[in-house]
Amino acid sequence: MRFGFHFMDFNIPGEPQAIAPVLRDTAVAAEEVGGSWFTVMDHYFQMERFRTALDPMLEGYTTLGFVAGVTSRIKLGTVVTGVTYRHPGLLAKIATTLDVLSEGRAFLGIGAAWYEREHLALGVPFPELKVRFEMLEEAVRIALQMWSDDDGPYEGTHYRLAETINRPAPIQTPHPPIVIGGAGERKTLRMVAQYAQGCNLIAAVDEVEHKLQVLREHCDRVGTDYDAIEKTTQGGATDPVADPDAFLRDAERLAALGIEHVHFRAVTPDPAGWVRQFGDTVAERLTAIEPAKP
Template identity: 60%
Template sequence: MRTGLHIWNYTVADGAAIPTVLEESARIAEDGGIDQLTVMDHWFQMEAMGDPAEPMLEAYTTLGFLASVTSRIRLAPLVTGVTYRHPGLLAKTVTTLDVLSRGRAVLGIGAAWYEREHHALGVPYPALKERFERLEEALQIALQMWSTNDGAYEGAHYRLAETLNSPPATSRPHPPIMIGGKGEKKTLRLAAQYAQIVNLTTSDPDQVVHLLEVLRRHCDDVGTDYDAIEKQVMANGLDRSAPDFLPTMQRLGDAGVQLAVFGVRPQTQRETAEEIVRDVVPALAAL
């Protein structure tokens, strides 16, 4: 099993040190064998995780910075809310990251949920049904912009006169699409149809087994290859020092999970990265 590092907070003792802490954490991750580096795509800190006024960087600017200080590790937002950016501009942004990182970008995307930050910054926040409709159209637009078809796109919510995207992405056939969440009816259906990576927002083995069975059924229904989709879990909630940590990870691996994502801690981002490199990466690789 492989390991991912997730930077979900930027709270440091000295705010001026944020760039240094980010750079050092990224280099620790890359040098230590971590395979994926992700960042939050929010404008405010999540209320369940801290004060919304805590520092929060814009995701793609941050990923561009991280691309400049790394050379191997895969880079992604975990995950972009479909409402945050017009899908044509989002595809252009991810393409730019992919070109400048020499093929290391991932489009991580979901239906969006943080209502407060939308209202705060004046961004429309449609009902859930419409957000999922927009998510599917955004996926279609991205795939069209990563194809040789630079013609128009006509959807219920988005209309593009041209889908010209030059230079093209470096990744072939295109940057991987990661869909995050665990909704059984819509999220996993979209993952089955469009994604190369699914990130399940749980690490409970029984729930993961169930969700992957649902994903497999959706793949069968839409005619895609279940085995070709990389399976990830968010393992932030697991106690890495607990006796059942490795048995739990073994159960997840047996279920088909290929990568586990662990988050950094506020104030000690570098130290968390070092701990994960030292204690988790070799243990998971041995499973």
């Protein structure tokens, strides 16, 4: 089973001066212990469900550009970009730039957005959920068109582009993987089935089997390959460093369901140290677990 790390807490002792060296050390450690992903949140403000809106938060893609310069193997992306944060043509250009400058290590993580306060605070429109899902689907279609040979217009309900020119092209072919965040059964997982190369399930172990079955049914309906989608889940309730044995039991259950990749928050105040502890205590045993074959 593969694993990755999520850098979501910039409340580092000595910030703001300490943020860059701690971020660098954590990304380097993640690569050294065999991580397959290094991700950041894409928010204007820190999440109130985690800390407060007044805690530090960096812009996601600038942060990933910095990380690209200090790593060489690990995949880079946001988990996930809200569709409302950037015009989709600009977002596709940004993701392409990250792919080129990381030499083919970017993925596009995207979702429908939810954090109303940051939108209202900075004057960014925050339409109703139904509209945000419509915007999400159009944004994915725009990215796919910009990553194709079609430089022509895009005409949608929410976005209209006169030309979808995108040069240079991304290094990865046919394009950087698309990872759609969330586990909504009617809309989100249907879009994963139709467009994505990865999903990011935030669900308890006991819920994962049902979510994957829903995804499989959507794949069958739209005629896509369920097996080609990377199945990823966010860590879980058990701290893998504090209780490796309990965590690995959960990981074995997830692998038996077909989960291929688990993703963990790098824990502050010493996220690089936490990642190295993970490498020393968990990584080898985790990578020995084989996800179930279809």
